[in-house]
Amino acid sequence: MPTMQRIGSDLMTLVSRDRAPEHARYDFILNGYRKTMPWPRALGSLFKMHNETFNVWTHLIGLVWCVNKLAQTLTTVPCGARATAAIAVFLASACCCFACSATYHLIGTALPPGASAAMLKIDIVGIVTLIAGSWAPGLEFTIGRRAPLNAIAYLTTSAAFMVAALRVRVRDDDRVSMRVVCLVLSVCAGALPLGHWCAVATAAELRAQLPGFIGMFFFYGFGALLFVLQFPERWFPDKFDLWLSSHQLWHVCVLAAVVSWSSFCEGYVLESCA
C-alpha cells in the first residue's frame, strides 16, 4: 500500500505534455508539467522547478516591487493629492495583476479543470485591471487636465470593453484567444485618450510626456507580440520548456512596462512640481 510520503513525492513528479492535464498545456511546451494536485501541494511547489516556476516568480517579484513603490508613493510623493492618487491607482492595479497572476500560475494551473478555469478568470481580471490602471496617471497628467468630460467618456467606454471581455466564456481550449481578446479590447479603449491628447497637446507637452507612453506601449506591445507568435518555442519545441518561453517573456515585458511607466510618472510629477 503506498504511503502518504510516496503519494506526495509521486504528485511532484513532472510529466510530459501528453500526460499533463489538458487545461494546463501550452502549445509547443513539451515537458516540465505538474500533475493535477490539491492547492496546498501546488503552493508547496513554489520552490520546485517546473514550467510555471518562472511565470510565478516574475510576478511575485513584481508584486513585492509594486507594494514597496506604493508605500513610498503614499508616504513621500510631494506633489498634490490628485497626482499621488493617480500613481497610487496605477500601482495598486499592478499589485492586483501580479498577485492574481502569481496565484493562478502557482495554484490555478495545477487544480482540476473547473477550479482552474475559475482561477484563469481571476488572472484575466488582474490583466484587465492593470491595463485600466495604467491609464490613471495618463488621464490625470494629460487628457484629464484638458478635457475632463472626455476623460470620463473614455473611462466609461473602457469599462464597457472590459465588462464585455470578461463575459466572454472561458473554455479549456481557449486560453490564448481569450487573453488576446481581453488585451486587444483594453488597449483599443486605452488608445482613444492618447490619440485625443496627441491631437490637442502642445509640442512641449508631447516632448515631456510622449516618451513615457512610448516606453509603456513598447513593453506591452512587444510582450503581446511574443505571446501571440508563441516565440521562441514554436520554432524550437522542447528547448524552452522550463525557461524563457513566450508566456514567461510576456510576464517579463509586463513587469518592465510597469517599472518603466511608474518611473516615468514619478519623474514627471517630481519635475513638474519642482
Ligand SMILES: [Zn+2]
Ligand atoms: Zn501569465
